[in-house]
Amino acid sequence: MPAALLSREDAVTRIAEVFREHGFAGASLSAITEATGLGKGSLYNHFPGGKDQMGEEVLAHIDAWFEAQVYAPLRDSADPRVAIAAMFDAVEAYFRSGRRICLVGAFALDATRDRFAAAVQEYFARWIDALAAALEKGGATEPHALAESAVAGIQGALILSRALNDPAVFGRQMQEMRARLNAALA
Amino acid sequence: MPAALLSREDAVTRIAEVFREHGFAGASLSAITEATGLGKGSLYNHFPGGKDQMGEEVLAHIDAWFEAQVYAPLRDSADPRVAIAAMFDAVEAYFRSGRRICLVGAFALDATRDRFAAAVQEYFARWIDALAAALEKGGATEPHALAESAVAGIQGALILSRALNDPAVFGRQMQEMRARLNAALA
DNA sequence: GTCTATAGAGTGATAGAC
DNA sequence: GTCTATCACTCTATAGAC
Numbered sequence: 001m002p003a004a005l006l007s008r009e010d011a012v013t014r015i016a017e018v019f020r021e022h023g024f025a026g027a028s029l030s031a032i033t034e035a036t037g038l039g040k041g042s043l044y045n046h047f048p049g050g051k052d053q054m055g056e057e058v059l060a061h062i063d064a065w066f067e068a069q070v071y072a073p074l075r076d077s078a079d080p081r082v083a084i085a086a087m088f089d090a091v092e093a094y095f096r097s098g099r100r101i102c103l104v105g106a107f108a109l110d111a112t113r114d115r116f117a118a119a120v121q122e123y124f125a126r127w128i129d130a131l132a133a134a135l136e137k138g139g140a141t142e143p144h145a146l147a148e149s150a151v152a153g154i155q156g157a158l159i160l161s162r163a164l165n166d167p168a169v170f171g172r173q174m175q176e177m178r179a180r181l182n183a184a185l186a
Numbered sequence: 187m188p189a190a191l192l193s194r195e196d197a198v199t200r201i202a203e204v205f206r207e208h209g210f211a212g213a214s215l216s217a218i219t220e221a222t223g224l225g226k227g228s229l230y231n232h233f234p235g236g237k238d239q240m241g242e243e244v245l246a247h248i249d250a251w252f253e254a255q256v257y258a259p260l261r262d263s264a265d266p267r268v269a270i271a272a273m274f275d276a277v278e279a280y281f282r283s284g285r286r287i288c289l290v291g292a293f294a295l296d297a298t299r300d301r302f303a304a305a306v307q308e309y310f311a312r313w314i315d316a317l318a319a320a321l322e323k324g325g326a327t328e329p330h331a332l333a334e335s336a337v338a339g340i341q342g343a344l345i346l347s348r349a350l351n352d353p354a355v356f357g358r359q360m361q362e363m364r365a366r367l368n369a370a371l372a
Numbered sequence: 373g374t375c376t377a378t379a380g381a382g383t384g385a386t387a388g389a390c
Numbered sequence: 391g392t393c394t395a396t397c398a399c400t401c402t403a404t405a406g407a408c
Binding site: 187188189190191225226228231 | 376377378
Binding site: 020021022023024025026101104105106108109110111112113117120121123124125145148149151152153154155156157158159160162163164165169172173176 | 206207208209210211212287290291292294295296297298299303306307309310311331334335337338339340341342343344345346348349350351355358359362
């Protein structure tokens, strides 16, 4: 057989970027074909379930990244202050300092959510729970409410940065949020 | 001529709901036909520019509502504390306590933003400016940064409520945001 | 009779599925 | 690449208010 042009992970990563740019509904197979260099035949060979399966795998890929880089460190770290700082470092890098959107948040906003309801719900629930665990370990009062507020603030900052076309907005919000969470720690 | 089945405003309102549900790219003319009860002929009679024109008019309609109900009161009210409380009342009603999304925020996230860049940018810029003006009048320090943070928090709360399928998240965030802004006033 | 809102068959292009 | 369904959109025709 011919060598694969792209590893499955590379394909999923590139498909994710198409979804980021156009949304799930707006991402056409021809755009995906162009971004991956894979013909329709190859795409349906890799993803027999079509766009829906691509969506599932993209979400699973994102979830795995956040689990390893964000949630697990938040839950397991001995020092909550260090863990929370590391979370913001990871998040700022992941979202390219506000130049990249959160695909899960974007999926949540329209009917796409209903196709991927469980993955979307779990992404945010686990993020909030992991952050709340770190905050609680650090002696914060109302850790869950504070974690919810922080995750919402990150999502809102991403919207605002893109709407205003100004990544600096994201940077300012992240700095403020770091300070708020640190202030809540005992 | 035959009587109009729908006023222009009613048509724009119903089209807006289709965009909210499916996103701009995902909103098909057949869905718009179904939601408005207007055939393609009627739709193209009212909106010769097609979906793009519908998008423009929906955004203009939203902008007019926020200008009258939110921005102007924030700028003009004598009592900033009252004005800010009124803003939250209006916002919570508009977003149906978290059951309805912000269409402008949703447009901002994907390539739709580029079609309507000016309208999207101005919606948020004017909201932030109007809120900052009220905060400044109330003696808050760093009113612009605080306003930015509040608007981001509202957008993030809408995403989170929908992602978790729990409108209570939005209610909690709005309550917390009210308290934060009040605390910043002299 | 004129004008405008209606309806919807029909256009080519392109979608996603296979 | 081929398939069928659906896309955004055009065009012709009609109904009805003036």
